[in-house]
Amino acid sequence: MEVRPSWRGLAGIGTAVLICLPMQHTKDPLPPPSPPPTPDVRVEVKGEISLPPLLAGTFIATVKTWNTTAADERIGHERAAGLLLDAGVRRKSTGGCTDRRRPYCTSLEAIRYGTLMRTIDLRRDSGCPVTVTGGTETGHADGRYSHGNGYKVDLAHNRCLDAYITGVYRYWRTRADGAALYRAAPSDAGADIWADEPTHWDVLFR
Template sequence: MRIRSALSAIALVLGALFAPGFGVFSSAADAQAATKISHATATSMFSSSGITWSSSGGCSNRNNPTCTSFDQLNLDTAKGAQTLRSATGCGLNITGGTETGHAGGTYSHWNGYKLDFGKSTCVTNYIKNTFTYIGVRGDGAPQWKSGSGNIYADEGNHWDVTYYNCGGC
């Protein structure tokens, strides 16, 4: 139990260090310095972890809002999805990546910090039972924060996840 407590304390400290406005990501300039990967690299990473993806348009063009693209995805975002898959044991299907059509901002889909995951009971139960509820976002979406500082917003038919780091990869 002491080891588990120590690991929990370390996770809390790391979460604070990687939270927006603190430590590693203290400015928009820092956020833009993230390592970017290609669509092909991301899909290879996801396939190797058993993560699926889909798009309403059946395409991957970053400039088409009906596609699901991973071009310019942050490496830590892709690793964060892998960490979630591994930690939950749940099936994950990505329904939104870096394509146009999402809300803007520094920590946005377009800038490689967010992924949308299709809802499943398994994933929802894991998020709500493992992470800390932190209240409702300005648009009404309830949010949970992982120990590493990543934010999981329940947008009704999917999870909108902001990855500030790889989630303990």
């Protein structure tokens, strides 16, 4: 006897197979994990901060970054020259030398740390070119607050620096050699003194 398949029966079997297949549910992908919170890092800066020459003088400093309690310490020429270079302060010597024993040299040997850092502060506060032409070398007038004792520096004249000094500081009096003297408060005997000499500013940083 020939058996012929029934299409109705096959359809029923197919339906049963489809019903028996497990249903696959599409789940929404899980969101990516949140990044860990960024810690609040605070850095306290103490001591010296040396700026690259290209950055120095491009802003007005409002915070002193050096240890003022060490102002009276004496430092060597190499360290002093490096700090000036980092801050964009130039040095110039008539004889092209640094020997403290020769008056035509420009030496920073045994200069006061405070004198050096105040010179750097001037560069940053004024935004003007600053060139040191005299330091602790011999040939300057003697005295307690003298070049030789590390309290004074000579700074070359330029239009920007001249305008800054005469604008910020007040005329005090004229020195015996004819140099006009400026300082922040004429009545303050302990104030810094800026003497306007023909080729440079003779500056006393106390």
